[in-house]
Amino acid sequence: MKIGSIELASPYVVAPMAGMTDTAFRRLVKRHGGCGLVVTEMVSSEGLVRGIDRTLEYAEYTEEERPVSIQIFGGDPPKMAAAARIVQDMGADIVDINMGCPVPKIAKHNAGCSLMREPDHAARVVEAMVDAVTIPVTVKMRAGWKDNERNAPVLAKMVQEAGASAVTIHGRTAEQSYSGWADWELVRQVAGDLKIPVLGSGDCVEPEQIVERMNTGVSGVLVGRGVLRNPWILAQAADIAAGRAPRTVTMAERGLFLLDYIDLLLDEREHEQQGFRHLAPGVPQTSAPASGHERWVINKLRALCAWYSKGLDSGSHLRISVNSAENVAQLRHIIDSFFMTAQATV
Numbered sequence: 238m239k240i241g242s243i244e245l246a247s248p249y250v251v252a253p254m255a256g257m258t259d260t261a262f263r264r265l266v267k268r269h270g271g272c273g274l275v276v277t278e279m280v281s282s283e284g285l286v287r288g289i290d291r292t293l294e295y296a297e298y299t300e301e302e303r304p305v306s307i308q309i310f311g312g313d314p315p316k317m318a319a320a321a322r323i324v325q326d327m328g329a330d331i332v333d334i335n336m337g338c339p340v341p342k343i344a345k346h347n348a349g350c351s352l353m354r355e356p357d358h359a360a361r362v363v364e365a366m367v368d369a370v371t372i373p374v375t376v377k378m379r380a381g382w383k384d385n386e387r388n389a390p391v392l393a394k395m396v397q398e399a400g401a402s403a404v405t406i407h408g409r410t411a412e413q414s415y416s417g418w419a420d421w422e423l424v425r426q427v428a429g430d431l432k433i434p435v436l437g438s439g440d441c442v443e444p445e446q447i448v449e450r451m452n453t454g455v456s457g458v459l460v461g462r463g464v465l466r467n468p469w470i471l472a473q474a475a476d477i478a479a480g481r482a483p484r485t486v487t488m489a490e491r492g493l494f495l496l497d498y499i500d501l502l503l504d505e506r507e508h509e510q511q512g513f514r515h516l517a518p519g520v521p522q523t524s525a526p527a528s529g530h531e532r533w534v535i536n537k538l539r540a541l542c543a544w545y546s547k548g549l550d551s552g553s554h555l556r557i558s559v560n561s562a563e564n565v566a567q568l569r570h571i572i573d574s575f576f577m578t579a580q581a582t583v
Contacts, residue, residue, distance in 0.1 A: 238273065238456050240434055241373030241402035243304050243330050247273030248457035249447060249471040251464055252438055253308045253333075253377075255279060256540060258464075260514075261501035264301050265494060266464060271471035273457065275302050276377075279335045282311030282320035285517065293517040296327065300513050306331035306375065310338060312347035312358070314365035321366040321374065327515050331402075332370060334363065336378040336392075339411035350411040353382045353392055360395040367400030377405040377438075377459075380423050383412045387420070393427045393435070405436040405459055421453055428454040442466060444473035444483050451478070465544035468494055492576025495538065495545070499565060502534045531565050538568055551575075 238245045251258060251266055253276040263275040277298060284292025298305045307329045311317045317334070324332040336359060338349030352359040366374045376396045381387035393404045406427050408419030419439025428435040434456035441447045442463040447470065450458050463470050473483035542559045546552035555575050562568040 238434065240274075240331060240375060243373060245273035245304065245457070247271055247471070247475060248436075248451065249474055250274040250276065250436065250457055250459045251471070252276060252459040252461035253278055253335075254461050254465070257544075259502075259537070260297055260299055260302065261498055261505070262468075262541070263305075264299060264501065265497055266468045266471065267302055269469050269472045271469075271473070271475035274304055274306060274331075276306045276308050276333055276459075279308045279310050279338065280320075282309045282313070282317050285309065285320040285323050286316055288517070296324070296517055298327075298329070298515050300515070304330040306333045308333040308335050308377065310335035310343060310348045312352060312362065314362050317362050318365040318369035321370045323517060325370045325372050326518050329372065329515070331373045331375055332366065333375045333377055333405075334366065336376055337405075337407050337411075339379070339414050344411070350379050350382060353378060353388060353411070354386075356388065356392045356395055359392060360399040363396045363399035363401050373402035374400065375403040375405070376401050377407070379407045379409055379411055380420050381410045384410050386410075387423060389423060390427050390430060393431055397431050397433050401433060403434040403436065403456070404431065405438055407459075408437065408439040421450065424455060425453040428456070441470075444470050444477055447471070447474035448477045462544060465541065466547050488576045491545075492572050495541075495572050495576070496569065498541070499534060499538065499568065502537055503530070503565065534565060535562055535568060538562075 238248045249271055251263055251272055255278050258278055266272055278295045280296045281292050296307050307324045309320050321332045335349055336352045343349035344351035363374060363376060378389055378392060380389050389406050396404060406424045408421050408424050424437040436457040436459055437450055437453060437455040438459040441450060441458060441460045447458050447460060460470060469486050476483045539560055542556055546555045558571045562571060
């Protein structure tokens, strides 16, 4: 599969999820195989252009993650073009436009899914960005803004004409948020109408579902919540697609994933060779970890375990224990006690 000039080894992609798919998590998923592309958490175009520290951190990625797409949101064509140039200067392989976020604080600024309400304006955003950079510009959108306004098929054609190199359709509307079911028949329609690659997203929580969705005519599948529950899901889907039995994952391996995640978060910037971490232009490579770093690591584990523990026997007990941990040493002990003595697989 190719997006513009970028060749993907697999059609399966880690979807961007705010607060969850940080560089440490993306690296670990990539290491387990089956992942053709990672997309960063969404980044504010305003924050990128103004050089706001917290925004710049969301855009960071490491060489290990390639190919990598940085997703930006905003509604002002010149500012989105300027942000796209920053993304390109960071060395990213692809810049993605968020036209799918239904969160009110994003939508009220004429960004995210609210761009779908103004297709002509959305197309101008794409055109401005395509004119500003040489890397592929892609778009992630929903089925539409409201259930009775599913205009993704129309808008997808417009952004294709504006120069987008690929489109992702999440089969829910903004009105649905994450309730109900994704409309994969609409995704199939868009995939049949466009000449550029179309990727689908929504309701892929088992590896078999990812493989089945490829039969809708899409070029690839973005997986979000399914990866948070099972970071091996893309590798397992690749196994199935190749005619192999999906690999089994032991409880010990699941525990090791969390321990590795802790280590990567704790060691961020500390033991990385020069040039491994990509920062926005002007940001010093020697940035020190933020104060309260250990507390930040604990909070990251709490957020991940809310998803990671779903479907596990006594998963609620794990969540309670992790949420009560006061330091990283306790966190490691909790993980070791829960996972390392169990023999079950998932």
